[in-house]
Amino acid sequence: MPPRKSTRSAKGKQVEPEPAAAAAPPPPAPEEVEAELTTEQPAATTDMEEQEALQEGSGDAGLDLRERDDAPEAGSSSSSGAAAGVDLSERMNKLKELRKRMGESARANRQDVIAEVNAQRASARTLAKLERKRQQAEAMGEKARAAETGEDLERKKNWEYSIEDNERWDKKLARKERRADYSFTGLTSSTGLSDYDDVTRRKYKKDLDDFKPDLATYNKQREAALQSDALVASATGGEVGPVLDGNGLYRDANSFVYADHKPSEDQVDRMISKLNSDIDKRQKRSRKRDDDDQGDITWINEQNRQFNRKLSRYYDDVTRETRENFERGTAL
Structure with a gap:
């Protein structure tokens, strides 16, 4: 039964009583309760089936939407993959071309x-x-033209030379002839028996021909030596002038000045080139030469072959007629 309400309020006011409630209906019988339960059960099952169907429909719709959303993504990925493949092939072709050009330039x-x-x-x-x-x-051409015109070529050339040039030329020819008067036997017509000293002297003379004095450096050294404070009067004219310092420029065995000369880089380079030239000549002179004899074999070993070559080099000119007579059989 419902609870009763008090007739008095908190402030002491009197409240009118409510009307009595209607009588409650009697409780249903057990058979009626079972019948109601059996009739209400199918309705609940139908409601659950409808909810499951709705959920399945919504799930299918979601799958369809996902497939629709994924379809453009798959198409875009395939197109991007094809584009990447094209770019890679183009890069490979370009790399091959660059490598080809690099190889051609290197070659x-x-x-x-x-x-x-x-x-x-x-x-x-x-x-x-x-x-x-x-x-x-050029000389052969000039000689041919002079022969055609009837002009004296030697006279024409001599007009271009001075007396000093002629004297230098004659001296050069005389020196050349004097040095050429040398035989491998060691006997010369001018100096007699030749030995190692004579060979050394000839080598020294030949090196002097290649040696060119540095006159500019000599003049500088001479000017430095003239910076002396000593003054003397000459015996003839009485003129006073500086005296050359013997220890500074012209030194002898009694000089106390030594080891103060510093050659320039050009002089050092010239000395190095001269030494390299001598080494090169010595190596070429001592190298083993090929056997280029095409005639008869007149030697028994390498030493004898070299000796025969020296004989031929020095005596073939004077023995040519005798050898030809022997070959013809008219020597006797």
Whole structure:
């Protein structure tokens, strides 16, 4: 039964009583309760089935929406993959082309380097030989033109030389002839028996021909030596002038000044080039030469072959007629 309400309020006011409630209906019988439960059960099951169907429908719709959303993404990924493949192939082709160009440039550079090295290998001897051939060709051309015109070529050339040039030329020819008067046997017509001292002297004379004095450096040293404070009067004119310091420029065995000379870089380079030239000549002279004899074999070993070559070099000119007579059989 519902609870009763008090007739008095908190402030002491009197409240009218409520009307009595209606009588409660009697409780249902157990058979009626079972019947109601059996009738209400299918309705609940139907409601649950409807909810599951709605959920399934919503799930299918979500899957459809996902598939629709994923379809453009798959298409875009496939298109991007194709574009990436095209870019990679283009890059590979470009890399191959660059490598090809690099190889061609490397080969061209190598060929240029080889050509430059071969051009630099032309030694001074080859260039001098070409220059001599050119001068000989020019001389032959002048001689041919002089023969056609009937002009005296020697007289024409002599007009270009002075007396000093002629004297220097005669001295050079005399020196050349004097040095050429030398045989491998050691006997010369001018000096007699030749020995190692004579060979050394000839080598020294030949080196002096290649030696060019540095007159500019000599003049500077001479000017430095003239900076002396000592003054003397000459015996003839009485003129006063500076005296050359013997210890500064012209030294002898009694000089106390030594080891103060410092050669320049040019002089050092000249000395190095001279030493290298001597070493090169010595190596070429002592190298083993190929056997280029095409005639009869007149030697029994290498030493005998070299000796025969020396004999031929020095005596072939004077024994040519005798050898020809022996070959013809008219020597006796």
